[in-house]
Amino acid sequence: MTTLTAPPLDLAPRLASADIEDFVVPTGREEEWRFVPMADVAAFMHPDADAGTLMAEPGPHVAIVDAAAADRTAWLPTDRPSAIARAGVASVIQVRVGADESVPEPIVVRLTGPTARTYGHVDVRVGAHARATVVLVHDAGVDASGSIVVEVGAGADLTMLSVIDGPPENVHLWQWHADVGRDARFTGAVITIGGRVVRIMPSVSYSAPGGTAELLGAFLADGPQFLEHRIFVEHDQPHCSSRVVYKGALSGHGAHTVWIGDVLVRREAVGIDTYELNRNLLLDDGPRADSVPNLELETGDVVSAGHASATGRFDDEQLFYLQSRGIPEQLARQLVVRGFFVDVLARIGSEHWRHEILERISSRLGMSDDHADLLRDVEGTDP
Amino acid sequence: MSTLAITDLHASVTTDGGPREILRGVSLTVEAGSTHAVMGPNGSGKSTLAYVIAGHPKYEVTAGSVTLDGADVLSMSVDERARAGLFLAMQYPVEVPGVSVSNFLRTSATSIRGEAPKLRTWIKEVKEAMGDLQMDPAFAERNVNEGFSGGEKKRHEILQMSLLKPRIAILDETDSGLDVDALRIVSEGVNTFREQTGAGVLLITHYTRILRYIAPDVVHVFVDGRIVESGGPELADVLESEGYERFVTAPA
Numbered sequence A: 001m002t003t004l005t006a007p008p009l010d011l012a013p014r015l016a017s018a019d020i021e022d023f024v025v026p027t028g029r030e031e032e033w034r035f036v037p038m039a040d041v042a043a044f045m046h047p048d049a050d051a052g053t054l055m056a057e058p059g060p061h062v063a064i065v066d067a068a069a070a071d072r073t074a075w076l077p078t079d080r081p082s083a084i085a086r087a088g089v090a091s092v093i094q095v096r097v098g099a100d101e102s103v104p105e106p107i108v109v110r111l112t113g114p115t116a117r118t119y120g121h122v123d124v125r126v127g128a129h130a131r132a133t134v135v136l137v138h139d140a141g142v143d144a145s146g147s148i149v150v151e152v153g154a155g156a157d158l159t160m161l162s163v164i165d166g167p168p169e170n171v172h173l174w175q176w177h178a179d180v181g182r183d184a185r186f187t188g189a190v191i192t193i194g195g196r197v198v199r200i201m202p203s204v205s206y207s208a209p210g211g212t213a214e215l216l217g218a219f220l221a222d223g224p225q226f227l228e229h230r231i232f233v234e235h236d237q238p239h240c241s242s243r244v245v246y247k248g249a250l251s252g253h254g255a256h257t258v259w260i261g262d263v264l265v266r267r268e269a270v271g272i273d274t275y276e277l278n279r280n281l282l283l284d285d286g287p288r289a290d291s292v293p294n295l296e297l298e299t300g301d302v303v304s305a306g307h308a309s310a311t312g313r314f315d316d317e318q319l320f321y322l323q324s325r326g327i328p329e330q331l332a333r334q335l336v337v338r339g340f341f342v343d344v345l346a347r348i349g350s351e352h353w354r355h356e357i358l359e360r361i362s363s364r365l366g367m368s369d370d371h372a373d374l375l376r377d378v379e380g381t382d383p
Numbered sequence B: 001m002s003t004l005a006i007t008d009l010h011a012s013v014t015t016d017g018g019p020r021e022i023l024r025g026v027s028l029t030v031e032a033g034s035t036h037a038v039m040g041p042n043g044s045g046k047s048t049l050a051y052v053i054a055g056h057p058k059y060e061v062t063a064g065s066v067t068l069d070g071a072d073v074l075s076m077s078v079d080e081r082a083r084a085g086l087f088l089a090m091q092y093p094v095e096v097p098g099v100s101v102s103n104f105l106r107t108s109a110t111s112i113r114g115e116a117p118k119l120r121t122w123i124k125e126v127k128e129a130m131g132d133l134q135m136d137p138a139f140a141e142r143n144v145n146e147g148f149s150g151g152e153k154k155r156h157e158i159l160q161m162s163l164l165k166p167r168i169a170i171l172d173e174t175d176s177g178l179d180v181d182a183l184r185i186v187s188e189g190v191n192t193f194r195e196q197t198g199a200g201v202l203l204i205t206h207y208t209r210i211l212r213y214i215a216p217d218v219v220h221v222f223v224d225g226r227i228v229e230s231g232g233p234e235l236a237d238v239l240e241s242e243g244y245e246r247f248v249t250a251p252a
Ligand SMILES: Nc1ncnc2c1ncn2[C@@H]1O[C@H](COP(=O)(O)OP(=O)(O)OP(=O)(O)O)[C@@H](O)[C@H]1O
Pocket: B013, B014, B015, B020, B022, B040, B041, B042, B043, B044, B045, B046, B047, B048, B049, B058, B091
């Protein structure tokens, strides 16, 4: 376990461009690429004419739009693979919720890929005072790079859930950006379970005062997975709040997770409050977890600002206690790991998806059918 | 009729300075329906005995045997021991974040009984057991032992015992941390359990006050990793007034 001291945040605006050539090919020595196994992502560093575009089933709120026709000016890529993917997609997956609309059921976008290597672009816009939950399921079994751009209208409340799952050989490189409107609320949760090399970069900015952003993450890494979550919250509006909670459970030799939490509070962002937390649970001696919280304040006029990071070993006393009550070891481990994630998952509004995620986590941890049945009974999730 | 038989049990713990023997030949038989009190100075190895019987991985048994109705307890995993009918109410119950008491109780009852209790009767059963121990029903929704006071943890241990109905229960200082009222309530819980199930009880304590509620059949004096004397309930009073000095200084 390592907690590294981050180099000072670069306060200059980050380079953002749609032009691939504005970004040099990274070597792996750059601050933002230093952890990444570069050979595994090399294919995404140069445009590939054979890469297909990620698709999804159209629905009442979901449309597939020709890339040339889609307005994509709201946000620009901040790294090379993202710029390449943006230039390479043939179409954009648009999710739209109109102003004042309240969508009771989650809008599920299941990404599908026509080729082994794909580019994707998802564009989510939720109108003023709308309420919705959008679930993006990344388990198509293809390598993918792309961006997810979110705009939350004034007073709206959007929950976005991204589930990265699928075969343990895939590469997933995603930039996420959410722009939070006046008095709006955005909950963005990333659940990373599958893939071999995963790099998710959620970022948040505010277009007006009063916005709230909650960035949640739960990840499960098994040797030899590499999972990086690199968060950037930029407070440039007064009286907004941000809360970042990421939790990871790691096991096996070669499992490596990286969590970078950059929070930048600009001079004009007075009266904000921000808190970020990363906790990692090592299930054995094999894995490595890097955790770098980084809070930069340009103003002292904040309500509160804090961060915390901790990486700890699985507690055998908990296992003993549960087992001493007759609970078999495998099931006891499941309970402890599920319990570790509970506070993050509790904040995901959709009950259905909360259970879906727990089931995916458990099956990744190798839960037997008997135990799964038992937990379904215990948690009262029988249909 | 269940019998827990401990014979010449030796156990060590691994420390930085190598293995250290803590149990040095414990022999003790607890039969169903009987209650044995074990009293002894701090650090004499009472909790170690309880943990070794329950199968805590920290300790290594170097000699001797433990059997439950003839079955070799030492070759069983921790959960198998519980399913075989052993229960340990711990001196320091463990917090399990994120696991609710209600889910925990149902999972362990299902594991021990071999099938899920019917939901209706189960809810009633838990409610009644909590009521008997005067536990606020709100505890069911809290995480296991998390933020519980010392006394609340002990009640929670006894709650589990009532629901899991073991054949032999080991209570490690269940009385410490309890105020007078709680002591009475918890003792009543133990007595009801004894009457209803006919289980054997091994009660580890420093004080005779709990023995006024839960009458022991036998009292053992535990010093330096073994039982040095056994007697009737009156032995407890002698220990409380005179202390362990006589036993500690006695030649081994
Ligand atoms: N992991 C360990 N490492 C080193 N020493 C240990 C370990 N566990 C127990 N011991 C030692 O073993 C001895 C017996 O401990 P134990 O907890 O069994 O005593 P006890 O009789 O229950 O005491 P108390 O009355 O204070 O509860 C003590 O000296 C204790 O320090």
